[in-house]
Amino acid sequence: MPPIISVKQLSKTYASGFHALKQIDLDIRQGEIFALLGPNGAGKTTLISIICGIVNPSEGTVLADGHDVVRDYRSARAKIGLVPQELTTDAFETVWNTVSFSRGLFGRSANPAHIEKVLRDLSLWSKKDSRLMTLSGGMKRRVMIAKALSHEPQILFLDEPTAGVDVELRRDMWAMVRALRATGVTIILTTHYIDEAEEMADRIGVINKGELILVEDKAELMNKLGRKQLTLQLQNRLEDIPQALSGYPLELSADGQQLVYTFDAQSEHTGIDVLLRQLGEAGIDFKDLRTSQSSLEDIFVNLVRERA
Amino acid sequence: MNIHAIRAIYGFEMARTWRTLLQSIVSPVISTSLYFVVFGSAIGSHMNGIDGVSYGAFIVPGLIMLSLLTQSISNASFGIYFPKFVGTIYEILSAPVSPLEIVAGYVGAAASKSIILGLIILVTARLFVPFQIEHPLWMLAFLLLTALTFSLFGFIIGIWADNFEKLQLVPLLIVTPLTFLGGSFYSIHMLPPFWQKITLFNPVVYLISGFRWSFYGVSDVSLGVSVGMTLVFLAACLALVWWIFRSGYRLKA
Numbered sequence: 001m002p003p004i005i006s007v008k009q010l011s012k013t014y015a016s017g018f019h020a021l022k023q024i025d026l027d028i029r030q031g032e033i034f035a036l037l038g039p040n041g042a043g044k045t046t047l048i049s050i051i052c053g054i055v056n057p058s059e060g061t062v063l064a065d066g067h068d069v070v071r072d073y074r075s076a077r078a079k080i081g082l083v084p085q086e087l088t089t090d091a092f093e094t095v096w097n098t099v100s101f102s103r104g105l106f107g108r109s110a111n112p113a114h115i116e117k118v119l120r121d122l123s124l125w126s127k128k129d130s131r132l133m134t135l136s137g138g139m140k141r142r143v144m145i146a147k148a149l150s151h152e153p154q155i156l157f158l159d160e161p162t163a164g165v166d167v168e169l170r171r172d173m174w175a176m177v178r179a180l181r182a183t184g185v186t187i188i189l190t191t192h193y194i195d196e197a198e199e200m201a202d203r204i205g206v207i208n209k210g211e212l213i214l215v216e217d218k219a220e221l222m223n224k225l226g227r228k229q230l231t232l233q234l235q236n237r238l239e240d241i242p243q244a245l246s247g248y249p250l251e252l253s254a255d256g257q258q259l260v261y262t263f264d265a266q267s268e269h270t271g272i273d274v275l276l277r278q279l280g281e282a283g284i285d286f287k288d289l290r291t292s293q294s295s296l297e298d299i300f301v302n303l304v305r306e307r308a
Numbered sequence: 309m310n311i312h313a314i315r316a317i318y319g320f321e322m323a324r325t326w327r328t329l330l331q332s333i334v335s336p337v338i339s340t341s342l343y344f345v346v347f348g349s350a351i352g353s354h355m356n357g358i359d360g361v362s363y364g365a366f367i368v369p370g371l372i373m374l375s376l377l378t379q380s381i382s383n384a385s386f387g388i389y390f391p392k393f394v395g396t397i398y399e400i401l402s403a404p405v406s407p408l409e410i411v412a413g414y415v416g417a418a419a420s421k422s423i424i425l426g427l428i429i430l431v432t433a434r435l436f437v438p439f440q441i442e443h444p445l446w447m448l449a450f451l452l453l454t455a456l457t458f459s460l461f462g463f464i465i466g467i468w469a470d471n472f473e474k475l476q477l478v479p480l481l482i483v484t485p486l487t488f489l490g491g492s493f494y495s496i497h498m499l500p501p502f503w504q505k506i507t508l509f510n511p512v513v514y515l516i517s518g519f520r521w522s523f524y525g526v527s528d529v530s531l532g533v534s535v536g537m538t539l540v541f542l543a544a545c546l547a548l549v550w551w552i553f554r555s556g557y558r559l560k561a
Binding site for chain 1: 400
């Protein structure tokens with residue numbers, strides 16, 4: 001199946017001379033949830049804005065469902081829904097009118113049944129006649145999602161959808177994103193919350209300083225880069241790591257109560273069994289043990305720091 | 309052609325008009341009525357007619373033009389400036405709409421509103437001064453052409469302006485003086501010869517002259533020149549809008 005979005009050699013230099021994107025190549029697969037991670041100013045929003053037609057690219061091309069987003073913008077944009085980061089709404093409009101407006105703008109004939117469904121799914125139905133300025137921030141965020149879904153897009157961009165959103169709405173949104181994916185919609189989200197990407201995404205891209213450092217299946221990424229640690233709570237305080245164990249990547253905590261062994265969870269031979277046996281032979285007893293896997297957050301921080 | 313989008317933008321803008329009925333319709337009607345009371349009835353009754361038309365009736369076309377120009381500019385400039393200001397422009401830019409459709413929606417709504425306003429003022433004027441319209445079709449044509457041209461001009465100002473001050477600047481410093489000096493209240497033949505020449509550089513002269521001709525059959529410049537100059541200004545505005553969308557000026561980074 002051809003990618004639903006295909007970004008080729010995409011660069012953006014703003015008038016100020018700021019090099020926001022550097023030759024990005026990226027394919028988004030049909031029907032996946034793709035999370036774009038990166039620190040502030042990494043180029044996430046610029047990338048989304050170019051695909052959606054808000055910012056002009058300096059170089060390179062973007063195809064959305066086979067349509068060039070610049071030359072064939074009409075076909076491309078009709079398939080895309082965008083929820084931008086900023087909460088920008090027409091204060092004096094009602095929820096119903098603003099969502100219906102979006103549908104018309106995207107070239108679809110009126111369909112009150114669809115608008116009603118979108119509003120109900122987002123728990124906005126009771127607010128349909130309220131003016132936007134009377135709504136809370138969370139409700140406005142829902143309205144912006146409703147606007148983006150009003151024309152039944154096949155591709156949905158969510159730029160920091162849960163920034164400044166309470167826990168309940170965040171859960172709702174995750175559920176909504178999963179439900180949309182189940183209907184075949186491709187979702188691209190940017191986020192600062194790494195646990196969100198970990199929770200939601202099928203694939204993850206990390207962008208830093210305008211460069212796409214990595215694109216990987218989430219599970220693979222976590223396996224590949226994920227290092228496991230075995231922590232042993234010692235029975236008796238240890239001054240030094242015994243000579244016999246010097247061949248192992250071991251660390252002794254400052255208080256001498258913990259021994260930490262780092263290993264690669266992917267490898268055929270983790271070495272745990274031999275280590276434990278040797279510990280026993282060396283007369284080191286432990287009262288507890290636990291293993292831990294590094295989270296996406298650790299992976300991300302390491303990646304971004306490495307390149308800094 | 310994305311007809312749904314044109315209708316959506318047009319409907320959105322017209323809804324804004326009805327929502328702000330007081331400031332969009334009522335206030336210009338009141339201020340124009342005041343002109344008629346003061347210049348038409350009170351002072352006008354003590355003045356000689358111009359070109360065989362009573363002074364009260366003479367200023368009717370000029371006053372309608374004055375409202376038409378200022379309202380067209382302010383409607384259209386505000387209509388596009390506000391989404392830029394609050395950020396909702398993102399949706400227009402990311403929608404499958406061509407520049408032509410965007411302009412048709414915004415400028416169409418602004419022009420409709422000022423035409424409605426012009427007709428209301430016309431009816432209001434009739435309450436204060438008697439007049440007849442010799443060429444009603446030409447009158448409507450001038451109304452339409454002027455509303456369209458200056459709504460386009462307003463649209464350009466709205467895109468160019470990056471703060472509220474600039475939004476007010478052009479109407480205040482350029483359009484109002486041009487209208488007052490464009491023969492709203494006098495025939496340009498009443499000016500000294502030197503100023504008559506200067507005045508011919510003022511595009512508003514042609515609009516008012518042509519519009520007044522459609523009422524009374526008398527004009528400062530010939531009908532052909534009036535129509536021609538208005539079309540030239542319309543074409544200039546269209547060219548500028550075309551360039552704006554092509555380059556993304558003040559719209560896209």
